[in-house]
Amino acid sequence: MKTTPDERLRELERRAHDEMARIEALCAGWPTLGDEDRDDLHSVVICGAGLSGLSIAFALKRRGIRSVHVIDQSEEGREGPWITCARMQTLRSPKYLSGPDLGIPSLTLRSWYEALNGADAWEALDxxxxxxxxxxxxxxxRTVGIDVENDTTLSSINQAEGGLALTLSKGDGTSRTVTCRQLVMATGIDGCGGPRIPAMVKALPKSTWTHSNEPIPIDFLKGRDVAILGGGTSSFDWAVAALETGAREVTMFARSTDMPRTEVLAWTNFPGFLGHFADLPDLERWRFAHLYFNFKVPPTQEQYDRARRHSGFTMQLGCGVRELSMDGGRIRLATANGSHYADHLLLGTGYEINLALRPELAGLVDAAAFWKDRFEPPQGEENAMLADYPYLGPGFELTPRDAEAGWVSRIHMFNAGALASLGPISNGVTGLKYGVPRIVSALVKALFIEDSNRYLEALAAYDEPHFDPGIDEVVTTSREVLA
Incomplete structure (x- = not known):
């Protein structure tokens, strides 16, 4: 009997719940302490409901952690970059990598895709x-039951008795303060900073340029001459998006004389590196991170070929832009190859690590430790970019710069800012299966240890019966025999 995609998805959801029940995937619960239902205190708040935030929320649910509150600044169904500012046609990750399923077969991407499209379609998919x-x-x-408060921005983080005070702002201008014991910043590639904007670009009117992390109307570039700064993967995403929405001409300017060809994540994807990068001494972590960033991310073959097929696309390698200015309403780019004019500038210039760029983290700059505070590299191995990364503990927690700032260890940076300390396990699909168990174990440990005395008292008072020998009847019978 032929079934519809909706029917197959419902059957898949039933099977997923059956699989979880068979392997005791969901904890039956922790001993109660009497305050689990407090409305004014969350065990964990997760900022960000994209891939990372949902994965962590599901993992905490499996460990029996109650009162986990997930927030996201986007409207429901638009969390993360995938249908907002991302412009590539496909993910760069191989389709077979494990995602938020955490080992439950019927929750995998493959199971979902096959339920909708069939096994043959999955095999044909690149x-x-x-x-x-x-x-x-x-x-x-929806299937695993993760509730998210959408249209909600984390505006500030402050110390509070027994936890953190978070200011949450809504899209309608209202705000409120909530308290949590642990905070997870699952905020992606710009979660510890923001877009890298060259100074000469900032001098131009904002209406003349757009960074790759910003959404742009689909027909905004139609009929325009476009210049792209940068030759990396996001620049090719820009080029294809501009050309396929009707840009007249797209010219890419890159300082490098060659293009990257190697995807470094392919090398890192083994248990030793992703599972134990965090266990290395500082010097080795520093050297690995330095090498990691020397690899530039290449475009996907598909994106590169799509750009090259357009007659209006030009690449100028080894041709960095020296100066930008406005000339009669157009942008003038002064390069080593002369002047070039464009109607709009697209930036593929990447991101920088700088907590001060994020309003919710700016107040932590003087309290948290950075690599430059904890590690001095050997002469000749300095790296100013790495030095600005936060120096995180093994559970992604911020470490205090001094004893008075110990409260910052309640804040866990599960985003691109964790790379120098823990490796590439918190921003993307590849390292997710290593990063999520690590941070969840740290959160569970922190919650238990903080309440260990209360659990000790609960154990001392524990008297739930598990065996009934009928002792009263035995005693009565014995007395009757003796009589």
């Missing part, structure tokens, strides 16, 4: 499309 990936995450969130 990489998953970004719109399909977003649809999968929405399905996953």
């Amino acid at each position: 990489k998953i499309g970004r719109e399909d990936w977003m649809a999968y995450l929405i399905w996953f969130r």
Whole structure:
């Protein structure tokens, strides 16, 4: 009997719950302490409901952690970059990598895709499309029962008695303060900073340029001459998006004389590196991170070929932009090859680590420790970019710069800012299966240890019966025999 995609998805959801029940995937619960239902205190707040935030929320649910509150600044169904500012056609990750499923077969991308499209379609698929990936995450969130407060921005973080005071701002201008014991910043590639904007670009009117992390109307570039700064993967995403929405001409300017060809994440994807980078001494972590960033991310073959097929696309390698200025309403780019004019500038200039760029983290700059505070590299191995990364503990927690700032260890940076301390396990699919168990174990440990005395008292008072020998009847019978 032929079934519909909706019917197959419902059967898949039933099977997923059956699989979880068979392996005791969901904890039956912790001993109660009497205050689990407090409305004014959350065990964990997760900022960000994209891939990382949903995965962590599901893992905490499996460990029996109650009162986990997930927030996201986007409207429901638009969390993460996939259908907002991402412009590639497909994810760069291989389709077979494990995602938020955490080992439950029927929660995998493959199971979802096959339920909708069939096994043959999965076999024919190269990489998953970004719109399909977003649809999968929405399905996953609903299936495992993760509630998210959308349209909510974390505005500030402050110390509070027994935890952290968080100011949450809504899209309608209202705000409120909530308290939590642990905070997870699952905020992606710019979670510890923001877009890298060259000074000469900042001098131009904002209406003349757009960074790759910003959404742009689909027809905004139609009929325009466009210049792209940078030759990395996001620049090719820009080029294809501009050309396929009707840009007249797209010219890419890159300082490098060659293009990257190697995807470094492919090398790092083994248990030793991803599972135990955090256990290395500082010097080795520093050297690995330095080498990691020397690898530039290449475009996907598909994106590169799509750009090259357009007659209006030009690459100028080894041609960095020296100066930008406005000339008669157009942008003038002064380069080593002369002047070039464009109607709009697109930036593929990446991101920088700088807590001060994020309003919710700016107040932590003087309290948290950075690599430059904890490690001095050997002469000749200095790296100013790495030095600005936060120096995190083994559970992604911020470490205090001094004893008075111990409260910052309640804040866990599960985003791109963790790379120098823990490796690439908190921003993308590849390292997720290593990063999520690590941070969840740290959160569970912190919650238990903080309440260990209360659990000791609960154990001392524990008297739930598990055996009934009928002792009163035995005593009565014995007395009757003796009589």
